[in-house]
Amino acid sequence: MVAYFFPPVGGLGVAGSQRTLKFAKYLDHRWKPVVLTVRESCYESYLLLDPTLLQRVPANVKIIRTGVVRWLTKLLNMKNALRRRSLNGNQAILTTAGREPSIDGSRKSGRYQNLKDSVTSLFDIPDGEIGWFLPAVMAGIRAVKQEGIDAIYATGKPWTAHLIGTALRICTGKPLVVDFRDPWLTNPFRDGSSPFRNRLEAYLERKVVEKANLVVTNTVALRDEFFQRFPQCSRDKFIALPNGFDPDDFAGVIPSGTNRKERLVITHTGFLYGRRDPRCFLEALELLLANERVDRNKIEVVFVGSVELSYNLPDYFKAHGLDQIVTLVPHVPYQKSLEYLSAADMLLLLQPGTETQVPSKLFEYIALGKPILAISPREGATSKLVTEECLGMTAEAESVDAIASVMERLYRDWAHGAMPLGSNGRGREKFNVKTVAGILAQKLNQLVAERANPYSRDAA
Numbered sequence: 001m002v003a004y005f006f007p008p009v010g011g012l013g014v015a016g017s018q019r020t021l022k023f024a025k026y027l028d029h030r031w032k033p034v035v036l037t038v039r040e041s042c043y044e045s046y047l048l049l050d051p052t053l054l055q056r057v058p059a060n061v062k063i064i065r066t067g068v069v070r071w072l073t074k075l076l077n078m079k080n081a082l083r084r085r086s087l088n089g090n091q092a093i094l095t096t097a098g099r100e101p102s103i104d105g106s107r108k109s110g111r112y113q114n115l116k117d118s119v120t121s122l123f124d125i126p127d128g129e130i131g132w133f134l135p136a137v138m139a140g141i142r143a144v145k146q147e148g149i150d151a152i153y154a155t156g157k158p159w160t161a162h163l164i165g166t167a168l169r170i171c172t173g174k175p176l177v178v179d180f181r182d183p184w185l186t187n188p189f190r191d192g193s194s195p196f197r198n199r200l201e202a203y204l205e206r207k208v209v210e211k212a213n214l215v216v217t218n219t220v221a222l223r224d225e226f227f228q229r230f231p232q233c234s235r236d237k238f239i240a241l242p243n244g245f246d247p248d249d250f251a252g253v254i255p256s257g258t259n260r261k262e263r264l265v266i267t268h269t270g271f272l273y274g275r276r277d278p279r280c281f282l283e284a285l286e287l288l289l290a291n292e293r294v295d296r297n298k299i300e301v302v303f304v305g306s307v308e309l310s311y312n313l314p315d316y317f318k319a320h321g322l323d324q325i326v327t328l329v330p331h332v333p334y335q336k337s338l339e340y341l342s343a344a345d346m347l348l349l350l351q352p353g354t355e356t357q358v359p360s361k362l363f364e365y366i367a368l369g370k371p372i373l374a375i376s377p378r379e380g381a382t383s384k385l386v387t388e389e390c391l392g393m394t395a396e397a398e399s400v401d402a403i404a405s406v407m408e409r410l411y412r413d414w415a416h417g418a419m420p421l422g423s424n425g426r427g428r429e430k431f432n433v434k435t436v437a438g439i440l441a442q443k444l445n446q447l448v449a450e451r452a453n454p455y456s457r458d459a460a
Contacts, residue, residue: 003020008040008053008054011271011305019179022437025246035063038068039067064143068135070131128158132161151444159204162178165208175214175447176213179218184205185205188275214447216440242436250338264411265300265301265343267341267343269361271305277309281350285301285404287400305332341370352375352376355380356380358381362386366389371392372391375394
């Protein structure tokens with residue numbers, strides 16, 4: 001199992017870390033997972049490590065950790081060292097951006113800067129973890145021989161993991177499963193790239209899909225997108241497996257809310273960054289309070305997790321009179337975050353700007369059986385799942401009025417003791433990760449059987 005994110009990675013990388021861990025945990029008895037991942041010291045500083053997650057790794061899961069060569073970092077360090085040497089002690093006038101000014105005092109820009117950016121970008125294709133490729137491939141080839149590996153599973157992003165899996169498929173001939181936890185070329189969070197880089201990554205993505213024996217996506221919408229983008233491939237090559245929830249994670253968490261509370265508690269857990277910005281939700285809340293459509297003494301909002309937004313969130317609370325209603329709790333260990341969810345009456349889900357993605361926390365919400373308020377594109381995978389499974393209510397992500405309308409309705413339902421029930425036991429069983437991993441195990445069994453007898457599919 002080629003996985004860059006694996007325990008003890010938490011925080012921003014916890015979704016990928018947990019998906020691989022749970023699949024490894026619940027593959028049937030025939031399979032002994034060997035996880036190829038990264039040394040803890042090699043993870044980027046912004047990735048929070050949660051040592052408690054290591055306690056969840058089953059004893060039968062062997063972990064092989066390798067280093068990562070940070071090519072771009074080394075290149076920049078060499079450049080800076082040479083530059084310092086060339087200055088030879090002379091004072092250099094630098095701009096705040098670190099660029100030398102031209103004779104007339106203006107910054108060097110234009111084609112020269114674009115050229116430098118292009119060269120730098122070459123060391124970042126398909127992502128910043130490309131320096132893991134060579135160490136992982138070498139370790140992977142050894143593992144295939146020493147551990148008697150029958151199949152290879154690679155999960156991304158980072159997309160470097162898919163390249164590693166593809167290289168191991170070519171070098172060893174073992175069947176390959178590639179798991180797309182997010183879209184690659186069509187990712188709405190993908191930064192604008194040069195035409196050359198886009199063409200190169202499109203080529204790499206196509207080769208990964210073509211070489212794979214099975215392509216897994218975490219949503220039906222993303223699987224259907226692959227159908228359209230790769231019509232030359234058989235539809236049998238693609239399968240959707242959601243993240244799911246692990247019942248063991250909730251063994252010590254008793255869902256609260258059976259006793260009536262004085263305040264409606266709405267809780268969100270997870271990293272707030274980029275488009276996952278609560279501003280529209282907060283504006284809707286402010287609107288409801290200003291119009292007295294919601295009693296400010298009877299509502300409480302809790303955000304749990306790290307924040308990296310373009311503005312200071314606590315300052316926003318104060319400036320808009322929300323500081324007595326909205327609480328921000330810094331990042332906490334995974335188990336503690338589940339306790340915050342358990343103490344809530346309603347669970348908030350922020351998934352704006354994505355049509356084919358479903359955040360992993362939705363399945364934690366499902367496990368707790370609490371009603372969900374999903375702020376997401378109406379036709380997106382997240383809203384469809386919440387609506388079709390009767391998990392709660394949805395509101396268009398960019399519409400403050402729509403969010404306010406749904407919130408008011410949910411508040412009134414709560415005030416009258418008629419909150420939606422959320423997921424029920426029977427309906428949520430298909431999202432149990434034991435069920436999901438069982439399907440993956442069946443597919444792996446099939447791939448190995450077909451490799452042993454290449455005519456078995458035709459015979460069937």
